Amino acid sequence: MSNELIDFVIVSIALLAIGIYGLSVKRNFIRMLFAVEIVINAANLNLVAFARFLPHSGGQTFALFSIAIAAAEVAVGLALIIVAYRMYKNVDVADFRSLKG
Amino acid sequence: MVDAMFLGIAVLTIVSAIAALEMRSLIYGGIALMGTLGGIAGFFILLDSPFVALFQIAVYVGSIAVLILFTIMLVKKELIFHKKEDSKRRYAGIGLMLTIMISMGALIFDSGISSITTDEPAVDYRLIGEDFLTYYWPALIAMALVLSGAITGAMTLARRQDEVKDEQRTD
Numbered sequence: 059m060s061n062e063l064i065d066f067v068i069v070s071i072a073l074l075a076i077g078i079y080g081l082s083v084k085r086n087f088i089r090m091l092f093a094v095e096i097v098i099n100a101a102n103l104n105l106v107a108f109a110r111f112l113p114h115s116g117g118q119t120f121a122l123f124s125i126a127i128a129a130a131e132v133a134v135g136l137a138l139i140i141v142a143y144r145m146y147k148n149v150d151v152a153d154f155r156s157l158k159g
Numbered sequence: 160m161v162d163a164m165f166l167g168i169a170v171l172t173i174v175s176a177i178a179a180l181e182m183r184s185l186i187y188g189g190i191a192l193m194g195t196l197g198g199i200a201g202f203f204i205l206l207d208s209p210f211v212a213l214f215q216i217a218v219y220v221g222s223i224a225v226l227i228l229f230t231i232m233l234v235k236k237e238l239i240f241h242k243k244e245d246s247k248r249r250y251a252g253i254g255l256m257l258t259i260m261i262s263m264g265a266l267i268f269d270s271g272i273s274s275i276t277t278d279e280p281a282v283d284y285r286l287i288g289e290d291f292l293t294y295y296w297p298a299l300i301a302m303a304l305v306l307s308g309a310i311t312g313a314m315t316l317a318r319r320q321d322e323v324k325d326e327q328r329t330d
Contacts, residue, residue, distance in 0.1 A: 060162045061205065063275045067267055069169050069202070073176055073195075075259040080180040083252035085243060088231060092179050092192050095223070099199045102215075110206040111277045115286040119295060121211050122287065125218050126302055130309030132223045136230045137313035144319075149234055150243065 066107035073100035087142065087149045091135050098128045165205060172198030185231045193224040207281030 073096055080093025102121045109117020139149060146153050161169075175194030182188040196219040203212035267273075291299050 061165050062161075062273070063277075064267065064273045065161050065165060065169075066202065066206070067272060068264065069172065071260060071263045071267065072173050074263075075256040076173070076176045076180065078259060079252045079256035082255055083244065083249050084180060086185070088185055088227070088234070089180060089188065091227070092188060095192060095219075096176050096179070096195060099196060099219075102211075103199055103202055106203055106206050106208050106211055110208065110281060111275050113277060113279050113282050115282045115290055118208050118211050118282060118284070118287050119290045121208075122214055122291075123295075123298065123302060125211075125214055126306060129218050129223060130306050132226060133313040134309050134316070136226055137316040139230055140233065140317045143234055147235070 063107055063111040066103060070100045070103045070107070073097070073103070085150050085152050087139050087151055087154075090151065091132065091139070094135075095128070095132070098124065098131075165202075168198050168201040168205065172202070185234070186228065189224065189228045189231055192227065193220055196220050196224060208284070210284040210287060 077093045077095075077097035077100060080096065081090055084090055084093065102124050105117045105121040105124065107117075109115065109121070142154055143149055145156075172195050175191040175198065178191035179188045179195060182191060196215065200212045200215040200220065203209075203215055
């Protein structure tokens with residue numbers, strides 16, 4: 059295999075950093091969901107890369123679990139967006155006042 | 160040494176991830192996110208994991224991205240193109256991103272990961288099915304319950320509360 063493990067890990071770190079940037083800067087609920095998806099995908103890439111280089115089937119199995127759970131998370135997240143939009147007519151998290159503690 | 164395919168997919172993935180967060184229109188941002196998810200599927204193929212790659216395409220690029228696009232279309236047009244950002248927060252976010260990249264990159268380069276290479280054949284994807292049905296079967300059932308609970312919860316959340324009242328009014 060011409061690519062090494064560290065190449066995949068570096069791409070994964072870049073994606074993780076971009077996702078954390080999105081989570082910390084963006085105030086739009088939908089964009090925050092995009093950032094969460096990018097972070098989850100960075101984690102999945104790491105799992106599959108380590109599964110290939112060890113090699114062990116566990117990493118791929120966990121990646122499949124992670125993808126399925128992420129699908130559920132997106133479904134609930136989008137439903138929350140719809141409900142919040144219906145209540146506040148906005149998708150800016152700064153406007154979701156009643157969610158504050 | 161990385162090959163050209165890896166480099167192409169890496170550029171596609173990272174550029175479209177940045178575009179997904181920075182594009183003015185949420186719809187184009189959603190389409191860029193599809194590029195990121197597709198790029199990750201490309202990496203899975205490079206890592207000799209075709210089963211996970213196809214799962215990624217079916218679940219992420221096929222359904223989640225479409226679900227996100229439809230949700231964006233349900234939001235008012237002005238909000239889709241509206242981008243409100245604090246410049247101080249933005250610079251702080253870029254600083255945080257670079258700090259994470261540099262510190263974690265340095266940590267990874269310093270560790271023994273850079274010396275890991277493999278000439279062994281890839282894991283047979285039939286093993287994944289065996290894993291699911293033997294060692295991980297309780298997790299598989301728990302995942303099925305979580306998924307059905309999440310879908311039921313999402314439908315309950317998104318249901319309009321005033322729908323029944325509207326029907327009663329027309330009667």
